[in-house]
Amino acid sequence: MASVLRLCASIPLQIRAMLALLIAVMLWGSSFIALKVAVAVFDPVVMVFGRMGCSLVVLFLLRLTLWRRSPQPLLFDSRLSRRDWLFVVLLALCEPCFYFVFEGYGIQYTTASQAGMIVATLPLAVMIVAWLFLGERPGFWVCIGFLLAVFGVIWLSYGAEVTEAVPNPVLGNSLEVLAMLCATGYVFCAKQLSPVCAPVLITTMQSLVGFFFFMPLLALPVVEFPDSFPLLPSLAVLYLGGVVTLVSFLMYNFALRHAPASRIGAFLNLTPVFSLFFGILFLDESLTPGQWAACALVLGGVILSQKQTREN
Numbered sequence: 091m092a093s094v095l096r097l098c099a100s101i102p103l104q105i106r107a108m109l110a111l112l113i114a115v116m117l118w119g120s121s122f123i124a125l126k127v128a129v130a131v132f133d134p135v136v137m138v139f140g141r142m143g144c145s146l147v148v149l150f151l152l153r154l155t156l157w158r159r160s161p162q163p164l165l166f167d168s169r170l171s172r173r174d175w176l177f178v179v180l181l182a183l184c185e186p187c188f189y190f191v192f193e194g195y196g197i198q199y200t201t202a203s204q205a206g207m208i209v210a211t212l213p214l215a216v217m218i219v220a221w222l223f224l225g226e227r228p229g230f231w232v233c234i235g236f237l238l239a240v241f242g243v244i245w246l247s248y249g250a251e252v253t254e255a256v257p258n259p260v261l262g263n264s265l266e267v268l269a270m271l272c273a274t275g276y277v278f279c280a281k282q283l284s285p286v287c288a289p290v291l292i293t294t295m296q297s298l299v300g301f302f303f304f305m306p307l308l309a310l311p312v313v314e315f316p317d318s319f320p321l322l323p324s325l326a327v328l329y330l331g332g333v334v335t336l337v338s339f340l341m342y343n344f345a346l347r348h349a350p351a352s353r354i355g356a357f358l359n360l361t362p363v364f365s366l367f368f369g370i371l372f373l374d375e376s377l378t379p380g381q382w383a384a385c386a387l388v389l390g391g392v393i394l395s396q397k398q399t400r401e402n
Contacts, residue, residue, distance in 0.1 A: 103256025107348040110341035112360075117338040118209070122202035123372050124326040124334065125193065131323040134194030135307045137330075142186065142301040144331025149294055173355045174286055181279035181292065182299035184272045186335065190300070192269035201255070202245055203375045206365020208266045210388050211239050213358050215274040223278070231394045238391030243267065252330035265402025280346050289343035296339060362389070 101109075128137045169390065170178070197205055214236045252259065283292060307313065362385070369375040377385065 103348055107345045111238065111345040114338040114341035114345065115358065115360045116364055117334045117341075118361050119206060120368050121330060121334045121338075122197065122206045122365045123368045125197045125205075126202045126369075126373060128326040128330065129194060129198050131320055132327065135304055135310070135313045136197070136315060137327055138186070138190045138194055139301070139304040139308060140191075140327045141331035141335055142297055142304060144328055145297040145335040146301055148332045148336050149290075149297060170213065170286060172281060172345070177279045177282050178292065178295050179299065181276055181283065182296045182304075184275035184279065186296055186300040187303045187385055189269050189272035189276065190304075192265045193296045196260065196262045196265030196269060199256065199258040200266065201369060201375050202373055203366045203369035203377060204259065204263055204381070205266045207246060207262060207362040207368065207385050207388055208258050208270060209358070209361040209365070210244055211243060211267075212270050212273055212277070212361075214239055214391070215270055216277050219274050219278055235391040235394035237358065238394065240391075242387030242391060244386045246381055277346075280343060284343070284347040289340055289347060293336065293339045293341045299337065319400070364384050 123136075132140070193205075218236065246263065256262070280292065308315075366377075366385070
């Protein structure tokens with residue numbers, strides 16, 4: 091383990107940030123497949139609660155093994171003000187709390203491929219929030235790209251075929267859009283915290299707040315507890331909690347701290363590509379020709395928005 095840490099430390103910081111971001115994007119792309127497998131058996135609230143609990147267990151094990159040997163940069167920063175802590179809590183409420191609520195229920199009604207494609211609109215949503223709250227005026231191509239991507243998401247939803255596995259794609263994709271709005275709030279808060287807050291602190295607070303947020307929701311009468319724990323869905327929950335939730339957030343929070351925002355937005359565009367690939371490979375999903383055209387429209391809108399970013 092020590093030799094691995096030394097090898098990682100020898101890699102230039104910018105390259106480490108890009109590799110971390112690539113790992114995070116691949117994990118997010120695969121998460122939609124694991125979600126689809128898990129919610130086929132488990133109630134979304136039960137699934138997310140197990141996911142949060144699993145991530146906390148892994149964090150605790152990391153605390154016992156790695157943190158004592160390598161106190162920097164894994165230990166918490168102590169420079170947080172009251173305003174910073176407010177952003178930490180708000181970040182955790184955006185993601186994982188409300189994000190996972192919308193995502194968990196949304197994936198029940200749509201395909202993993204379509205849900206992953208909607209993630210492509212996240213960089214555009216972040217630009218709109220930056221315009222509204224940070225005074226960053228979007229250019230012409232950003233506005234055109236945003237409109238094209240929104241139209242592509244609508245086309246993708248209404249062009250979907252209703253099946254037993256996809257009972258209501260319009261509702262499912264609408265919930266995924268709400269999840270993207272929560273993810274936008276998360277990115278905004280994480281960027282505010284990145285100069286003063288260690289990635290592990292952000293990730294730990296996300297898991298803690300998420301765990302205690304979903305715990306009382308288990309008492310709701312609409313939440314169904316499983317009678318059994320089939321192997322594959324149970325492994326999917328463990329994968330979501332121990333790998334996707336923990337590792338992807340650690341990698342992404344690290345990249346936010348050390349990589350330019352424009353590069354982060356470009357890498358996020360790979361998430362739907364991975365989700366489409368994994369959905370076709372593992373779930374035997376397919377898209378109609380109209381839906382492929384809608385996907386192309388979404389990605390085209392995102393690429394147009396990146397053109398303005400590069401020119402700036």
